[in-house]
Amino acid sequence: MPLDVSLNLATVRRQWTLPQAVAAAARHGFAGVAPWRDMVRETGIAESARVFRGNGVRVTGYCRGGLFAAQGRDGFQAAVDDNRRMIEEAAAIDAECIVMIGGGLAPGSRDLPGARSMFVEGVAAILPHARACKTPLALEPMHPMYAADRGCVTTLKEALDIADELGNEGLGIAIDTYHVWWDPQLEAEIARAGRRIIAHHICDWLVPTRHLLTDRGMMGDGVIDFPAIRAMVEAAGYDGIQEVEIFSDFWWSRPGDEVLATAIERFTTVCRRCRD
Amino acid sequence: MPLDVSLNLATVRRQWTLPQAVAAAARHGFAGVAPWRDMVRETGIAESARVFRGNGVRVTGYCRGGLFAAQGRDGFQAAVDDNRRMIEEAAAIDAECIVMIGGGLAPGSRDLPGARSMFVEGVAAILPHARACKTPLALEPMHPMYAADRGCVTTLKEALDIADELGNEGLGIAIDTYHVWWDPQLEAEIARAGRRIIAHHICDWLVPTRHLLTDRGMMGDGVIDFPAIRAMVEAAGYDGIQEVEIFSDFWWSRPGDEVLATAIERFTTVCRRCRD
Numbered sequence: 183m184p185l186d187v188s189l190n191l192a193t194v195r196r197q198w199t200l201p202q203a204v205a206a207a208a209r210h211g212f213a214g215v216a217p218w219r220d221m222v223r224e225t226g227i228a229e230s231a232r233v234f235r236g237n238g239v240r241v242t243g244y245c246r247g248g249l250f251a252a253q254g255r256d257g258f259q260a261a262v263d264d265n266r267r268m269i270e271e272a273a274a275i276d277a278e279c280i281v282m283i284g285g286g287l288a289p290g291s292r293d294l295p296g297a298r299s300m301f302v303e304g305v306a307a308i309l310p311h312a313r314a315c316k317t318p319l320a321l322e323p324m325h326p327m328y329a330a331d332r333g334c335v336t337t338l339k340e341a342l343d344i345a346d347e348l349g350n351e352g353l354g355i356a357i358d359t360y361h362v363w364w365d366p367q368l369e370a371e372i373a374r375a376g377r378r379i380i381a382h383h384i385c386d387w388l389v390p391t392r393h394l395l396t397d398r399g400m401m402g403d404g405v406i407d408f409p410a411i412r413a414m415v416e417a418a419g420y421d422g423i424q425e426v427e428i429f430s431d432f433w434w435s436r437p438g439d440e441v442l443a444t445a446i447e448r449f450t451t452v453c454r455r456c457r458d
Numbered sequence: 459m460p461l462d463v464s465l466n467l468a469t470v471r472r473q474w475t476l477p478q479a480v481a482a483a484a485r486h487g488f489a490g491v492a493p494w495r496d497m498v499r500e501t502g503i504a505e506s507a508r509v510f511r512g513n514g515v516r517v518t519g520y521c522r523g524g525l526f527a528a529q530g531r532d533g534f535q536a537a538v539d540d541n542r543r544m545i546e547e548a549a550a551i552d553a554e555c556i557v558m559i560g561g562g563l564a565p566g567s568r569d570l571p572g573a574r575s576m577f578v579e580g581v582a583a584i585l586p587h588a589r590a591c592k593t594p595l596a597l598e599p600m601h602p603m604y605a606a607d608r609g610c611v612t613t614l615k616e617a618l619d620i621a622d623e624l625g626n627e628g629l630g631i632a633i634d635t636y637h638v639w640w641d642p643q644l645e646a647e648i649a650r651a652g653r654r655i656i657a658h659h660i661c662d663w664l665v666p667t668r669h670l671l672t673d674r675g676m677m678g679d680g681v682i683d684f685p686a687i688r689a690m691v692e693a694a695g696y697d698g699i700q701e702v703e704i705f706s707d708f709w710w711s712r713p714g715d716e717v718l719a720t721a722i723e724r725f726t727t728v729c730r731r732c733r734d
Contacts, residue, residue: 292683298642327603329640330665330681340642364605366574366616379667389562389606393669404604407568 188214249285250304284335286398354380464490466703490516525561526580560611630656
C-alpha cells in the first residue's frame, strides 16, 4: 500500500533516468512522482506517460513554469508560448498541476517590482489555456534568497494576492516548507490560502546551509518544524499528498535507493500527519 | 568636508584594527563609523571613544545586541545582562544607537515563534535601561536566510509590530538594503516606519551569491536598486547618514584603502540621495 507521499524526481536526478527513478519510487512505496521538464523530454512525453501509468503512480506536479521576466520584455512572448506548450505537456502526462515560479530578473535589470508585474502578466496570458486544459497552475512562492535569479515571488501573501487578482479559477498554491518556513505571517497566510492549497512540498533547512541552491536538507536533519506546518496546512483544508523535493549535493552523491528509503523513513517519523 | 556616509568597521575588519580603520575612514571622507563590540573591546572602551573623537567621526551604531534566544531559556538572563552592559558601552562611546538582531534558534530547537517571543521579551527587559541611558535600540530585520542562526526577526513588518507592541519610545528601526530589498511589502512598511527609521545600511546582493554570510556586494555590483529604496526612506522622513556594511571574502582580501575609495566612489555614483 503506497504512502501518501510523492517523490520530486529532481531529488535523484543525478542517480537515475526518469524510468529508473519512477520504478524505484513505486518500489519504495511512493504514491506519486513529480517530474521536471528536462527529464520528461529526455524520455519522451508519450513514453513518460506510459512509465507513470505502468508504475501506478500519480503525477503530483510538473516542474516548472513561470519565469516570465527572466529574458526581459523581448523574451516575454517566447516565455508565454513556452508555458503554453508546457500546459499541453502536463495534460499529456496527466500532471495534477504545473508548479509556477516567479523567475528572476532579466540580465542587467534591477527592477524587482517590474519582474513581479511581468509574472502576473504572464500567468494571466496562459491562464485561459490552463483552464481549458484543466491543468491547474500552482503558484509557488520561493525563498527570498532566490528573488534575484529564480523566484521574484517570495511570500505566500504575494502569491495569494496574485491569485486573487487573477480570479483564482485555474490557480492554486504550492507550499514548500523550505521556501516558506521562516515567514512570520505563515500561519495567517496558510489559513487564508485555504482550499487553494494544491501542493505541499517538504524539504528541511540545514544549519549551516553551505550553498544557496544545492544544500537543502532531508526532513529531520534541519530546523523546520514539519508537524507544525502540516497542522496549519490541514487546518486550511488540504490533507493531500506531500512531495519530497530535495536539491542536495550530499543526497545526489548517495545511492538512489538509500535516498528513497531515508525519505520514506523520515516521512513516516518526522512529517507524520497531524491527524494520524 | 566629510560625506554623509558611515563605515561599518566589519567591512575592513580583516585589514585593520579599530584605530587604523577609523583613521582611514576619516581620511577617505566618511563622516561616521559603526564599530563591532569585539573591536571595541580589543582596543578598550575608553581608548575607542578617544579614537572616535580624535578623528572627528560620529558613531552611527554599535553592533550588535539582541540574540536573546540563541542560548535557550537557561541562557536568557545572561543574554539580558549582556545586552544591558552593551548599552553602557554604547553610551561610553557615544554611539547613536545599538543595532539589535533577532538571533537564531537555540541549539536543537525548531521553535521559531518561540525564538521570536524571546526576542520581544529580551528587548522589553532592557528597554528601561536603554531609555535611561538615552541609547536607542535599532531593531534590524535580517534576511530570511538567517532566520535559523542569526536573525529570527526577518521582516520590517515584524520589527515594526514589535516596536508598536513595546511602545516605540527608545526604539527605532535599522533598514539594511541587503536584508530587506526582496520584500514585496517594502514600500508600505518603510512608509509605516516613518520617523522610526534611525539607521540606513547599504550593501548589494550579488548574483550569484556564493556564500550565505560572506559574499555580500559593493553597491553597484549587484541587483539592488539603491536610489529606489533611498527614495522610500527619505519619503518616510529619514534623510540621515547611510552606513556601508559589507561582509565579503573578496573585499576583505583587498587593501583597505582600495575598499574605502571604492565605497566612497560607489556611494556618490550609485547611492546618490534622491534629493540631490
